[in-house]
Amino acid sequence: xxxxxxRTVIFALTLFCFGFLEASFAYRKRVMSRKDRWPSNIxxxxxxxxxxxxxYPMGAVGIAYxxxxxxxxIFNWINLSYWPSIILTIIFMDLxxxxxHVLTHKINFLWKLHQVHHSDRDLDFTxxxxxxxxxxxxxxxxxxxAISIIGASPKGILVFEIILSSMAIxxxxxxxxxxPLEKIIRYVFVTPQxxxxxxxxxxxxxxTNFGFNLSIWDRLFGTYTxxxxxxxxxxxxxxxxxxxxxxxxxxxxxxx
Ligand SMILES: [Zn+2]
Numbered sequence: 001x002x003x004x005x006x007r008t009v010i011f012a013l014t015l016f017c018f019g020f021l022e023a024s025f026a027y028r029k030r031v032m033s034r035k036d037r038w039p040s041n042i043x044x045x046x047x048x049x050x051x052x053x054x055x056y057p058m059g060a061v062g063i064a065y066x067x068x069x070x071x072x073x074i075f076n077w078i079n080l081s082y083w084p085s086i087i088l089t090i091i092f093m094d095l096x097x098x099x100x101h102v103l104t105h106k107i108n109f110l111w112k113l114h115q116v117h118h119s120d121r122d123l124d125f126t127x128x129x130x131x132x133x134x135x136x137x138x139x140x141x142x143x144x145x146a147i148s149i150i151g152a153s154p155k156g157i158l159v160f161e162i163i164l165s166s167m168a169i170x171x172x173x174x175x176x177x178x179x180p181l182e183k184i185i186r187y188v189f190v191t192p193q194x195x196x197x198x199x200x201x202x203x204x205x206x207x208t209n210f211g212f213n214l215s216i217w218d219r220l221f222g223t224y225t226x227x228x229x230x231x232x233x234x235x236x237x238x239x240x241x242x243x244x245x246x247x248x249x250x251x252x253x254x255x256x
Contacts, residue, residue: 027176041126064154073151089156119239
């Protein structure tokens with residue numbers, strides 16, 4: 001099966017699965033109704049996908065295949081064997097995505113783009129889809145650079161892309177993991193209870209817990225927060241009106 005199809009099928013199944021779990025076991029009460037958020041959060045992912053196909057028709061996996069065929073990048077130079085190159089690609093790309101996420105909070109223009117994700121007043125599995133198209137293109141540029149420098153394994157990139165989108169859906173979801181289980185998982189992986197702190201309207205909290213997959217980067221670089229200490233409000237103070245959640249507004253938001 002074609003890699004693009006594999007990714008799309010797993011992505012759709014993950015969305016369906018978490019949509020179902022949230023419908024059955026939602027944890028927090030909603031601040032806004034689904035009909036006021038979902039059309040925007042779901043609409044923007046179609047625009048993002050269309051734009052990435054247009055600008056990067058090869059996709060991240062295609063770029064890795066290109067590097068492999070042309071012997072670009074460290075893993076190709078040192079002829080790293082199959083499994084180590086897959087595993088190291090996944091770990092290295094996760095570190096890159098962590099670093100990119102920190103940058104989007106620290107550099108003003110990038111923060112304006114990334115704020116579209118943070119201005120969601122609620123958090124559920126659809127929040128994982130809500131990124132401004134220009135931020136998605138920026139992310140593809142970062143990935144392209146990282147893939148060509150290390151000569152990433154194409155299979156590793158495919159697996160990483162699947163893990164990244166599935167984990168983003170998981171850690172934005174409105175689900176509650178029992179405390180003892182959650183504590184064990186978060187030693188290694190990011191959990192919804194950990195990521196929600198990153199969506200606090202208080203900057204001292206949103207500037208922590210940047211990880212998407214592995215929780216080790218936050219611990220390693222001192223950006224880890226254990227508990228939500230503020231008044232537990234999700235979103236951004238500047239974008240509290242219902243009109244701020246409309247799709248057209250999200251597209252314009254970074255330039256206002
Ligand atoms: Zn963020």
